[in-house]
Amino acid sequence: MNLRPFHVDLHIHSKYSGATSQRMDIETIAQQAKLKGLAIIGTGDVFHPVWFESIKKSLSKIDEGTFEHSRYGTRFVLSTEVEDKDRVHHLIFFPSVSAVESVREVFAKHSREIDLDGRATLSIPATEIADVAVEHGCLVGPSHAFTPWTSMYKEFDSIGDCYKDSVGKVSFLELGLSADTDLADRISELSEITFISCSDAHSPWPDKLGREFNRMELDDATWEEVVKAIRREGGRRISLNVGFDPRLGKYHLTACSQCFKQFGFDEAKKLNWKCDIDGGWVKKGVIDRVNELADFPEPRHPPHRPPYLKIAPLAEVVALTISSPDPHSPEVSDVWQKLVRKFGNEIFVLVDAPLESLVESAGPRFAAVVKAFRERNLRVVAGGGGQYGRLELPGEFSNVLPSPSQRKLSEFGI
Numbered sequence: 101m102n103l104r105p106f107h108v109d110l111h112i113h114s115k116y117s118g119a120t121s122q123r124m125d126i127e128t129i130a131q132q133a134k135l136k137g138l139a140i141i142g143t144g145d146v147f148h149p150v151w152f153e154s155i156k157k158s159l160s161k162i163d164e165g166t167f168e169h170s171r172y173g174t175r176f177v178l179s180t181e182v183e184d185k186d187r188v189h190h191l192i193f194f195p196s197v198s199a200v201e202s203v204r205e206v207f208a209k210h211s212r213e214i215d216l217d218g219r220a221t222l223s224i225p226a227t228e229i230a231d232v233a234v235e236h237g238c239l240v241g242p243s244h245a246f247t248p249w250t251s252m253y254k255e256f257d258s259i260g261d262c263y264k265d266s267v268g269k270v271s272f273l274e275l276g277l278s279a280d281t282d283l284a285d286r287i288s289e290l291s292e293i294t295f296i297s298c299s300d301a302h303s304p305w306p307d308k309l310g311r312e313f314n315r316m317e318l319d320d321a322t323w324e325e326v327v328k329a330i331r332r333e334g335g336r337r338i339s340l341n342v343g344f345d346p347r348l349g350k351y352h353l354t355a356c357s358q359c360f361k362q363f364g365f366d367e368a369k370k371l372n373w374k375c376d377i378d379g380g381w382v383k384k385g386v387i388d389r390v391n392e393l394a395d396f397p398e399p400r401h402p403p404h405r406p407p408y409l410k411i412a413p414l415a416e417v418v419a420l421t422i423s424s425p426d427p428h429s430p431e432v433s434d435v436w437q438k439l440v441r442k443f444g445n446e447i448f449v450l451v452d453a454p455l456e457s458l459v460e461s462a463g464p465r466f467a468a469v470v471k472a473f474r475e476r477n478l479r480v481v482a483g484g485g486g487q488y489g490r491l492e493l494p495g496e497f498s499n500v501l502p503s504p505s506q507r508k509l510s511e512f513g514i
């Protein structure tokens with residue numbers, strides 16, 4: 101047994117889900133995953149007939165539950181998200197093509213649009229979804245558990261209220277972009293459960309795909325190994341949850357869903373969750389929801405909990421350090437490509453590359469921002485109401501004069 105780290109993103113959507121990029125096809129996902137540095141991706145949307153066919157056609161089977169793109173080497177496991185009768189979203193991971201077919205057959209009886217939308221809506225409760233999934237050898241758990249739409253804690257005050265007698269069948273909880281382990285570990289009922297961090301990407305570009313992911317210690321990039329890591333068996337485990345600073349998420353603070361005005365919890369309550377500017381719905385932020393549910397004022401991490409590393413997409417970090425503020429500009433793209441070509445993939449640049457080599461490739465200002473970020477010193481303007489938060493340079497960098505690349509390293513604390 102030779103356990104080594106693999107980067108795994110288990111929650112994406114294909115082009116057959118609502119509001120997704122037309123480029124969410126297997127080829128592009130496999131290629132972009134490689135550039136990002138992801139070894140294993142959840143296929144998403146396996147109940148969609150056309151998507152399921154293209155999975156079977158374009159990927160080669162490694163074992164019953166593991167599939168590989170021959171050109172890019174990206175591995176896939178079979179996955180989907182479903183919505184239950186209470187509008188709560190769940191993730192399901194499947195051991196085989198035949199398990200997908202059998203579970204689909206059961207769920208099709210409870211869904212009008214299983215053929216139409218990649219994320220099927222079912223008219224059954226969470227309990228039944230967990231029962232059917234586990235009966236067929238799948239893993240199941242709540243998606244983006246804290247968001248103020250379509251999540252477990254939006255609808256219920258506890259995991260037991262959601263899954264009832266079947267709560268023991270839940271094998272993980274997805275943190276979602278607006279939460280991290282520091283927030284989730286303030287809730288005592290979650291101490292035994294494995295947290296996964298996934299991108300929920302709707303487009304394949306590297307600011308979306310793998311924007312959150314798990315570092316898993318596995319013997320090989322296969323379904324069986326992923327299951328063991330989630331169950332924390334045989335030494336396999338998630339050794340790092342990597343994701344957004346929760347303040348960068350769209351629903352971190354309580355805010356109006358129309359004009360994004362942010363409110364304190366008491367203020368929002370007093371206004372009856374209606375914005376005093378435009379009458380829009382005020383969505384309860386994840387931080388306020390966690391405060392309502394929390395048993396502890398500070399996180400109490402159980403011994404098995406891996407650290408949570410906060411990152412942001414490389415394009416956004418690059419944009420912060422050059423004159424172009426737009427992460428999609430050609431200027432940013434040039435630097436992004438240069439870095440990814442040199443270091444092999446985006447995750448390595450963000451998480452692992454030695455700072456000195458980042459200085460050589462993209463200048464001291466870039467290296468200083470990555471350092472600030474690895475050391476949790478980057479300023480974040482929190483998001484809310486559906487608006488993402490944004491990164492800001494820490495005070496000492498924001499006044500840096502032009503030509504930062506000519507300045508000495510020591511000025512940036514490296």
Ligand SMILES: [Zn+2]
Pocket residue numbers: 181189243244250
């Ligand atoms: Zn969802």
Ligand SMILES: [Zn+2]
Pocket residue numbers: 356357358359360361375376377378379380
């Ligand atoms: Zn408003």
